[in-house]
C-alpha cells in the first residue's frame with residue numbers, strides 16, 4: 281500500500297477550509313488542521329467529518345506565531361494556507377485587524393515551508409487581488425496578469441483587498457527568491473452550504489440579498505463560485521505537477537438585480553433587497569487557466585439552491601425583531617468601486 285499523504289490546512293475550521301479538509305479526508309489524505317482554539321465549539325464539526333477520527337489531527341496554532349505552526353507542518357508534504365481574517369465590520373485598525381495576520385502570517389508559513397522542505401504550498405488569495413484595477417480596458421476579460429491597484433484600495437479604505445494583494449505578492453516573490461513551489465488561487469464571492477456552525481462573511485452577503493435590509497446595493501457585477509468548487513480547485517492545484525503562478529477561479533458572474541430575480545424565481549417567499557442603484561458594469565474575468573487544468577465548476581443555480589436550503593435548515597433566513605439584516609461592510613465598500 282502507498283504511504284498515506286500528509287498535508288496541513290491553516291485556519292482549518294473556516295468556511296472554505298472545512299470543505300477542503302472534508303475533501304482531503306475523502307481522498308485518503310491525512311490532514312493536520314491548525315486552529316486558534318481547537319476546543320471552541322465553532323470547530324466541533326471537524327471531528328464529525330468522515331475519516332476524521334483516524335486521519336485528522338487538530339493543532340492549536342496562530343499563524344502570527346511561527347513556533348506554534350511548526351509542529352503542525354512537521355512531516356507534511358504540502359500546505360494549504362487559508363487562515364486570514366475576513367472582516368465583517370469596518371476595519372478601524374488595519375495593522376492589527378487584517379494586515380498583521382495576512383502579511384506576517386503568510387511570511388511565517390512561507391519560511392516554515394522552506395525549512396520543512398514542503399513539496400508544494402497552495403496560498404489562498406482572492407479576486408480582491410485581481411479585480412480592482414481601473415486601468416484595465418473595459419472590453420477585455422481580466423486574466424491572471426491583472427492585479428488590483430493597491431493605492432486605489434487604500435484610498436477606498438478597502439484594507440481586506442490591500443491585505444490580499446500584499447500577501448499574494450509576498451508569496452509569489454518568495455518563489456522567485458527561494459525556489460519554494462507556491463501556487464495561488466483567487467476566488468471571488470464564495471457561496472454554498474456551511475459545514476461550520478457559524479456564518480462567515482461571504483455567506484452573510486447572500487443572506488442579506490435574500491432577507492433585504494437598510495443597506496443600499498449597487499447593481500454591479502458580482503463574480504461567484506461554489507465553496508465545493510473552491511475546495512476542488514485547491515486540491516487540483518496541489519495535485520497537478522504543472523500548476524504554477526496564480527489562478528482566477530470565477531466561473532459565474534451576475535449583477536445584483538439579476539441575482540435577486542433568479543433567487544426570487546426559485547424562492548418567491550423571501551423579501552429580498554430592493555434598494556439597488558444602477559452603476560456601470562465592469563469587465564469580466566476569465567478562469568480559462570484553471571479550466572485548462574481540468575477544473576469543472578458547478579452551475580450558479582445549484583450553488584444558490586444548496587446555499588438557501590442550508591440557510592433555511594439553520595434558521596438563518598428568519599427575521600429577528602429589532603435586528604435588521606445588514607450587508608457586511610466589506611461589500612458596502614465593493615459597492616462603491
Ligand SMILES: NC(=O)c1ccc[n+]([C@@H]2O[C@H](COP(=O)([O-])OP(=O)(O)OC[C@H]3O[C@@H](n4cnc5c(N)ncnc54)[C@H](OP(=O)(O)O)[C@@H]3O)[C@@H](O)[C@H]2O)c1
Pocket residue numbers: 290291292293294295296297315316317341342343344361362363364365366381385404405406407444466467468469470471480481482483
Ligand atoms: N469567502 C469568500 O468569499 C472568499 C473569497 C476569496 C478568498 N477568500 C479567502 O479564503 C480564506 C478563507 O476564508 P473563509 O471565507 O473561509 O473565511 P472564514 O470562515 O472566516 O475563515 C477564516 C479563517 O482564518 C482563521 N484565522 C484568522 N486569523 C488567524 C490567525 N491569526 N491565525 C490562525 N488562523 C486565523 C480563522 O480562524 P478563527 O476561527 O480562529 O478566527 C478562520 O478559520 C481566506 O484567506 C479568505 O481571504 C474567501
